[in-house]
Amino acid sequence: MxxxxxxxxxxxxxxxxxxxxxxxxxxxxxxFFQPFWIPSGSMKDTLLIGDFLFVNKMAYGYSYASCPSIKIERFGIDVDAEDLCGWMQSGDGRFLGGTPERGDVIVFRHPVTGADYIKRLIGLPGDTVQVKEGLLYLNGKQVQVAADDTFSETYEPQGPEGNLPRCANGPVGPGGDCEKLRFLETLPSSVEGEPDVTHGILKITDRGYANNTPAFTVPEGKYFFMGDNRDNSTDSRFQQTAGGVGFVDYKDLIGRADRIMFSSGGRSMLYFWTWRSDRYFKAVE
CATH class of the missing domain: 1.20.5 (Single alpha-helices involved in coiled-coils or other helix-helix interfaces)
Structure with a gap:
């Protein structure tokens, strides 16, 4: 040769x-699994900006949303999951479908924009969800909540987008301690015989629309999501016509977040001194 x-x-x-x-x-x-970086603070302190996790796509079966979207602006490539797997949207839109459980942390496609969101599942089909004076009511009953410690973080730009955190302790200067009140909320289990789901939530205020909503009745085949950082989350409390998420279709669920694999608190993953090793392999609860 x-x-x-x-x-x-x-x-x-x-x-x-x-x-x-x-x-x-x-x-x-x-x-099987889709990598996902946490870009915003809507799920603090369950998930922090810079947490990296794999989404378990086997948890709820497969739909068109299980297919990847390929977007490379530099080369003009913009292939949406619907372009690749839109044919799967007939019927209930899922293959080997599983039932999500109340309290699961789930990645889903935004019903309008197609962007990936991650929130906690609060309302199942048929549930009535309402927030009154900052307290969550599920099917007419106040969800159990107990005061916990104070969540504190440095007031500085966070993550690649450089977003500043919101604080409950008034105006905070650069480098100051930005505090939020932390509570433990217990959601009633949606599976008979299974324990209730207790998780942390953060509060800044009890005022505003997000803390005093109408009663939402979740339609069949749809789900109601909220962020754990209750006063800094665009979720199902805000309807799609107002730029929010609204109700999310079963077919738009991508998978369940089970465990954090890696975490970086800096503007770039290359800033090794900002890596948060205490969050490696931490379960998402």
Whole structure:
């Protein structure tokens, strides 16, 4: 074999290896787990900006939303999950579908924009959900809540987007302690015989629309989500016509967040001194 022939053969084998690796990675991402970075503070302190996790796509079966969206603006590539797997939206839109449980932390596609969101499942089909004076009511009954400690963080730009946190302790200067009140909320289990779900929530105020909503009755085939950082979350309390999430279709669920794999508190993952090793492999509760 000539030298040129050997070089061409080597290039071909390299290209084949790359193609196979991409195919395997694509199948793994589509069928089993999807990586997800936490970009905002709407789920503090359950999830912090810079937490990295894998979303379990097997938890609720598969829908068009299980397919990846491929967006590379630099090369003008914008392929949506609907473009690849829109054919799966017939019927209830799921294959091997599983039932989400109240209290699950779930990644889903925004019903209008198609962007990935992560929130906690509060209301199941048929449930009535309302917030009054900052307290959550489920099917007419106040959900159990107990005061916990104070959540404190530095008032500084957070994550790649450089968002500043909101504080309950009034105006805070750069580098100051930004505090929020933390409570433990207990959601009644949606599975008979299973324990109730207790999780942390953060509060800044009891005023405003987010703390005094109408009563929402969740339609069949849809779900109601809220962020744990209750006063800093755009979720199902805000209807789609107002730029919110509204009710989320069963077919738009991507998967359940089970465990944090890695966490970085800096503007870039390369800032190794901001890595939060105490959050590695932490269960999402």
């Amino acid at each position: 000539s030298e040129n022939g050997g070089l061409v053969g080597s290039i071909v084998e390299t290209v084949k290896t790359i193609v196979y690796a991409l195919l395997i990675a694509g199948i793994f991402r589509t069928v």
